[in-house]
Amino acid sequence: MYRKMVTLQVMDTIFYDAQRQGRISFYVTTIGEEAINIGSAAALNATDVVFSQYREPGVLMWRGFTLQQFANQCYGNEYDLGKGRQMPVHYGSNELNYLTVSSPIATQVPQAVGAAYGLKMDKKDACAVTYFGDGGTSEGDFHAGMNFAAVLGAPVLFICRNNGWAISTPTSEQFRSDGVAIKGQAYGVRSIRVDGNDALAVYFAVKNARKMAVEEFRPILIEALTYRVGHHSTSDDSSKYRSVDEIEYWRTRRDPVARLRMFLQSNRWWDDENEDLLRQDLRTQMMSVLHNAESKKKPGLSNLFEDVYDVIPQNLKEQEQETQAIVGKYPKDYPSDVPLD
Amino acid sequence: MALNKMFGAIRGRAPSQKLARISSQMQSPSSLRSFCAAAKEMTVRDALNSAIDEEMSADSKVYLMGEEVGEYQGAYKISKGLLQKFGPDRVLDTPITEAGFTGIGVGSAFYGLKPIVEFMTFNFAMQAIDHIINSAAKTNYMSAGQISVPIVFRGPNGAAAGVAAQHSQCFAAWYGSCPGLKVLSPYSAEDARGLLKAAIRDPDPVVFLENEILYGEAFPVSAEVLDPSFVLPIGKAKIEREGTDVTVTAFSKMVGYALKAAEILEKEGINVEVINLRSIRPLDRATINQSVRKTNRLVTVEEGWPQHGIGAEICTSVVEESFDYLDAPVERITGADVPMPYAANLERMAVPQIEDIVRAVKRACSRSARGK
Numbered sequence: 001m002y003r004k005m006v007t008l009q010v011m012d013t014i015f016y017d018a019q020r021q022g023r024i025s026f027y028v029t030t031i032g033e034e035a036i037n038i039g040s041a042a043a044l045n046a047t048d049v050v051f052s053q054y055r056e057p058g059v060l061m062w063r064g065f066t067l068q069q070f071a072n073q074c075y076g077n078e079y080d081l082g083k084g085r086q087m088p089v090h091y092g093s094n095e096l097n098y099l100t101v102s103s104p105i106a107t108q109v110p111q112a113v114g115a116a117y118g119l120k121m122d123k124k125d126a127c128a129v130t131y132f133g134d135g136g137t138s139e140g141d142f143h144a145g146m147n148f149a150a151v152l153g154a155p156v157l158f159i160c161r162n163n164g165w166a167i168s169t170p171t172s173e174q175f176r177s178d179g180v181a182i183k184g185q186a187y188g189v190r191s192i193r194v195d196g197n198d199a200l201a202v203y204f205a206v207k208n209a210r211k212m213a214v215e216e217f218r219p220i221l222i223e224a225l226t227y228r229v230g231h232h233s234t235s236d237d238s239s240k241y242r243s244v245d246e247i248e249y250w251r252t253r254r255d256p257v258a259r260l261r262m263f264l265q266s267n268r269w270w271d272d273e274n275e276d277l278l279r280q281d282l283r284t285q286m287m288s289v290l291h292n293a294e295s296k297k298k299p300g301l302s303n304l305f306e307d308v309y310d311v312i313p314q315n316l317k318e319q320e321q322e323t324q325a326i327v328g329k330y331p332k333d334y335p336s337d338v339p340l341d
Numbered sequence: 342m343a344l345n346k347m348f349g350a351i352r353g354r355a356p357s358q359k360l361a362r363i364s365s366q367m368q369s370p371s372s373l374r375s376f377c378a379a380a381k382e383m384t385v386r387d388a389l390n391s392a393i394d395e396e397m398s399a400d401s402k403v404y405l406m407g408e409e410v411g412e413y414q415g416a417y418k419i420s421k422g423l424l425q426k427f428g429p430d431r432v433l434d435t436p437i438t439e440a441g442f443t444g445i446g447v448g449s450a451f452y453g454l455k456p457i458v459e460f461m462t463f464n465f466a467m468q469a470i471d472h473i474i475n476s477a478a479k480t481n482y483m484s485a486g487q488i489s490v491p492i493v494f495r496g497p498n499g500a501a502a503g504v505a506a507q508h509s510q511c512f513a514a515w516y517g518s519c520p521g522l523k524v525l526s527p528y529s530a531e532d533a534r535g536l537l538k539a540a541i542r543d544p545d546p547v548v549f550l551e552n553e554i555l556y557g558e559a560f561p562v563s564a565e566v567l568d569p570s571f572v573l574p575i576g577k578a579k580i581e582r583e584g585t586d587v588t589v590t591a592f593s594k595m596v597g598y599a600l601k602a603a604e605i606l607e608k609e610g611i612n613v614e615v616i617n618l619r620s621i622r623p624l625d626r627a628t629i630n631q632s633v634r635k636t637n638r639l640v641t642v643e644e645g646w647p648q649h650g651i652g653a654e655i656c657t658s659v660v661e662e663s664f665d666y667l668d669a670p671v672e673r674i675t676g677a678d679v680p681m682p683y684a685a686n687l688e689r690m691a692v693p694q695i696e697d698i699v700r701a702v703k704r705a706c707s708r709s710a711r712g713k
Contacts, residue, residue, distance in 0.1 A: 083485035100484035111448025118452035144441020310544040
């Protein structure tokens with residue numbers, strides 16, 4: 001678990017820098033929330049279906065998504081599982097039961113309930129899991145999802161990353177309730193609040209919640225308290241609306257990765273040498289992964305027209321042919337790194 | 342009134358003029374019936390009900406969800422008997438959250454179920470339109486084919502009678518412009534059965550626009566249509582009435598109006614070809630253009646608003662592909678560019694009437710001055 005948390009931290013730092021250097025167009029970090037990501041992921045089964053917001057790549061990482069795959073998606077190259085269709089950090093993998101990230105806030109909440117209902121009908125030993133932030137609990141979809149889950153008896157885990165900020169809106173301006181756990185209780189959903197920066201606490205909370213959800217056909221809400229150390233995204237500069245001291249305090253003194261490290265080291269399961277080796281190795285890996293992703297071609301032109309429908313319709317086939325003809329005729333007007341097929 | 346309906350329906354079934362002449366000599370509907378190969382009649386309501394029933398029986402992944410669909414037997418009784426037959430696991434009465442149950446339906450479709458989400462009217466679906474467009478329509482594309490969304494959104498669309506602005510909007514143009522969606526709109530019972538079955542079986546999200554006024558209308562149905570394996574292709578329009586002088590396109594309730602207008606015009610020597618679009622997206626441009634190349638004149642009819650409407654798209658398609666075949670400018674008949682008023686006289690003026698279609702056809706055939 002610790003290794004994965006460090007990997008997530010290193011990956012985030014390097015991708016963020018890559019965006020700043022203009023190598024990728026956009027990025028969203030998970031700094032400060034590694035414990036929620038990895039702790040919860042470790043407590044789930046591989047067959048549990050994940051509906052994330054966009055700050056949970058650690059769950060995908062835990063399940064086996066490689067650094068190269070993350071990079072391929074951010075670069076939108078021909079190896080991107082998303083075929084260059086989505087913005088960076090909108091990862092998805094059918095194989096790993098992690099649905100492609102969708103930007104609108106909280107839409108994944110009722111969707112997860114729907115999927116959970118399906119799992120219940122199929123009598124599968126699996127649950128649906130959905131993640132969202134404190135801001136997401138204000139959306140209408142959150143209300144609908146919670147209400148339905150309770151009424152339908154759907155085996156779904158609602159994991160709220162209460163990180164204190166929704167872009168520039170602090171929780172004091174987001175809601176006046178006593179946090180998020182109480183909202184769950186209002187719907188008749190068993191709820192718990194945990195220290196989101198304690199990886200082991202998150203692990204055990206999710207483990208127990210999952211058991212209840214699957215065995216008793218009930219939804220569970222977990223409010224994990226944490227702090228969003230990074231900016232909302234690379235399009236944001238959070239020093240504009242919060243004090244740099246506050247950010248630094250949480251980044252250094254309340255780092256969930258360092259906290260687990262202290263615990264491991266105090267039990268002599270880890271030491272400084274291991275730490276340095278790990279981080280160095282990761283940096284080298286990331287550099288090569290970035291370089292690899294950058295050098296690959298972009299997806300071919302046909303990817304523009306496929307997957308709109310299950311079977312490509314005639315009008316799109318015609319448009320594709322027309323486009324290929326024009327690009328073939330005026331190749332200098334089009335980017336040279338986009339293959340024509 | 343019933344006799345007129347029979348005429349229209351028979352013409353729809355057998356486009357030959359001979360049969361129409363024979364049946365015009367009959368006085369009673371029952372003797373008319375003996376001339377039809379189809380002895381059975383079915384209302385659109387029963388057609389939809391039977392389609393859902395059969396598809397739910399055939400595939401255990403299909404389920405129905407919406408407000409009042411279960412215990413109440415459906416706000417318009419479309420889902421009558423289904424809760425009793427399939428149980429509460431497959432016919433779900435939902436709390437009043439369109440956004441919620443649409444999101445849940447989409448999520449379950451992501452998982453692999455085949456939901457039919459009923460909106461009491463498509464006006465209320467606006468509260469869920471984010472899920473219809475952003476969660477359903479775009480997902481197959483955005484996930485690069487990893488997540489398919491085999492969902493059907495259905496319910497009454499367009500004007501009813503005296504229900505005013507927030508219950509009368511036609512959404513064909515809005516949904517019809519969205520890639521990733523298929524949009525269907527039935528007219529007859531045969532359309533309702535065949536298209537709904539096709540929609541339920543389709544792996545892509547389908548918006549199925551019904552019409553409240555048509556629910557109670559009965560149409561003759563052949564044995565073929567009644568068979569559980571009956572299905573109509575998505576993307577194919579139907580020539581309801583063959584003609585030579587002018588092409589009139591319409592969908593849903595307006596098909597009936599167009600057919601009635603065609604009868605009136607027949608007496609004045611204008612032979613109208615009526616196309617029942619059936620499918621808004623994909624639009625059957627081939628059939629429409631083929632027809633216009635034959636008749637050289639086009640009138641489009643719809644109840645919805647004029648700007649960016651279905652008629653606008655059809656007109657452009659014909660101008661792009663069959664410009665040289667047009668002998669007259671394209672006429673479009675649409676609803677008035679106002680929110681639907683309530684007062685009966687105002688409402689009547691806000692939607693196309695048969696006389697409007699007749700006048701437009703005459704304009705297209707240069708029988709009257711432009712603008713009359």
